[in-house]
Amino acid sequence: MEKKKRTPKINYLEVFGPTIQGEGMVIGKKTMFLRTYGCDYSCDWCDTKYTWDGSEKHNMKRATPQEVFDELKETAGDKSFSHLTISGGNPALQKESMSQLIDICHENGVKVGLETQGSIWQDWFYKIDDLTISPKPPSSLMKTNFLTLDDMVDKLVAENVNFSIKIVYFNEDDLRYAKDLFKRYKDKGYDIPYYLSVGNATPYTSDDITKQLIDKLEELWDLVMNDEELNDVQALPQLHAIVWGNARGV
């Protein structure tokens, strides 16, 4: 008797939306969110530590791609949507299950955006409509594996995937890291959109962080305007945090 093939499942923490994407290459875009569970990194300033630090392990869900898509539709309720952002944690930890979810989205007219740090490759990256590769700078206390990252960027460029590279900015070391990374790929002749994103130093406070974030953006803009190594970048805030603070699930 042939063994029945099991449908692969997605490990995730939550779905929410419709909301607005607050950062990066589709900033301002109306989107649903899927937040996957688990991460191969543990960034010092991570603003979603609950996806990997164990504190919400009891909330982790496992469901088939079709079940996740159904939950997205149920969550949106009477509102329709045409874009899904997959974030984490690191969503690249999900394998065949995620590939199937992307296909289901596309069959239903929903485009898919994804953000990942570039530490793990998945072939389904080729199917993503807007892909953000966000290697983590020194302030994260993580180390970049450039062999993996270079290979990933080479593949995405070769297959003409709509992707960008985004670096979080907290301090001078981060900016140095960003400049070196941008130069690394410019020197290969790659015309990739490069983003800098202002980091949120207090992602868990309920205080008003609007002024702090705007001041930090102004600081970054001043640096960008005066540095020819940063000619090609787009420097942006986390607009959702400016508007809504650290509220979760929006």
Next chain:
Amino acid sequence: MEKKKRTPKINYLEVFGPTIQGEGMVIGKKTMFLRTYGCDYSCDWCDTKYTWDGSEKHNMKRATPQEVFDELKETAGDKSFSHLTISGGNPALQKESMSQLIDICHENGVKVGLETQGSIWQDWFYKIDDLTISPKPPSSLMKTNFLTLDDMVDKLVAENVNFSIKIVYFNEDDLRYAKDLFKRYKDKGYDIPYYLSVGNATPYTSDDITKQLIDKLEELWDLVMNDEELNDVQALPQLHAIVWGNARGV
């Protein structure tokens, strides 16, 4: 004797930068600005009325494309740049002169962005690297010529130009206008990036307008999240006004 062909000149008010593009499809991008003189519109809420209301006619300059490019380099000083934004007024009032400036920019490795309301076509639109067509909604008190606009959009789509459509949002009528316009082109099967941009109700005050602009963005986001006719949009603020207020020349 053959008559010597005169080099065409650009009518403009000012160049400034490097600064940051605060809105639209390349939001956050480091760029120089060229502000042309003159407009075929007179929007009620225009934030650069001095380009057409006569109040700064004495400041209008006329120069050849090469002279304008030289002034851009001189203004940037020891800072280099790789992007120029041409704004107005309506820069589409400039003909062959602008075509030549674009060529000079490209020869020098400088990409060119342009914003125009879509009331006048120029063949040099095909050469723009990021083109924003920004038809004016009811709050402007202007009337859209849809024959001209449709023809423009058809051409840009046919030639695969990197362009977006951006509508300024002040009120419900503007949103109705935006939704109808987006639908007009979606129904043709066009996959154009659609932007909504929060209008600035007090573009000439020196008061702090940050809170007002953020509140208005939150209002717009709420509307977008709850309206399926706005599924595909990106809704953004004028980020430069949030950070710098109404300061001119930045």
